[in-house]
Amino acid sequence: MGKHEVARPAVFLDRDGVINRVTVRNGTPHPPCDAEEFELYEDVPDGCARLKAANFLLVVITNQPDVGRGTQSRQAAEAMNLKMQSALPLLDRIEICYHAGERYGQPCDCRKPRPGLILRAAAELNIDPRRSYVIGDRWRESSAISLRLAPSAKIFTGRSSKRSVIPSSLLNGHRQMQAVLRDPRRGERRSPLR
Numbered sequence: 001m002g003k004h005e006v007a008r009p010a011v012f013l014d015r016d017g018v019i020n021r022v023t024v025r026n027g028t029p030h031p032p033c034d035a036e037e038f039e040l041y042e043d044v045p046d047g048c049a050r051l052k053a054a055n056f057l058l059v060v061i062t063n064q065p066d067v068g069r070g071t072q073s074r075q076a077a078e079a080m081n082l083k084m085q086s087a088l089p090l091l092d093r094i095e096i097c098y099h100a101g102e103r104y105g106q107p108c109d110c111r112k113p114r115p116g117l118i119l120r121a122a123a124e125l126n127i128d129p130r131r132s133y134v135i136g137d138r139w140r141e142s143s144a145i146s147l148r149l150a151p152s153a154k155i156f157t158g159r160s161s162k163r164s165v166i167p168s169s170l171l172n173g174h175r176q177m178q179a180v181l182r183d184p185r186r187g188e189r190r191s192p193l194r
């Protein structure tokens, strides 16, 4: 990729609870178990098309620690991602962390809220993080990444409070995508907060 190319803005999308439905068991949202269970929010393709038309790159960044824990097969996880990619051909890239974290002896630099997934995609696609957005359903994992990489990047979580988890019935990636498009400061290169 030539250095002369102008870096582009991206929207970094969480997967579970933003692109596809999650199921709530014991008050906690769980990702689908397999491709069969994987179901998009019906208005997400439209949201992606609008973001694309506004010149955003679209990158999915997702933690799938069940693979590292051994409670989901890598094959099942990959089948879901294939299903997502074919349902949303406008996606430019999917970055996945399969690690389960230090507690499972799998430290890594890519498990959100660490920034590895965004850094990988940004290097591959020449992304300007300062004009980019992160959409997630959990404040902690979404905000920490962006604040480290691009202190003034705009973050949209499932709800505005800093609580970590929201009920699946309230999740709606499309609504957050529309909020990106309505952002009056969209397109500006935002300078870091001090």
Ligand SMILES: [Mg+2]
Binding pocket: 014, 015, 016, 017, 018, 136, 137, 138
């Ligand atoms: Mg999520």
Ligand SMILES: [Zn+2]
Binding pocket: 097, 098, 099, 108, 109, 110, 111
């Ligand atoms: Zn990882």
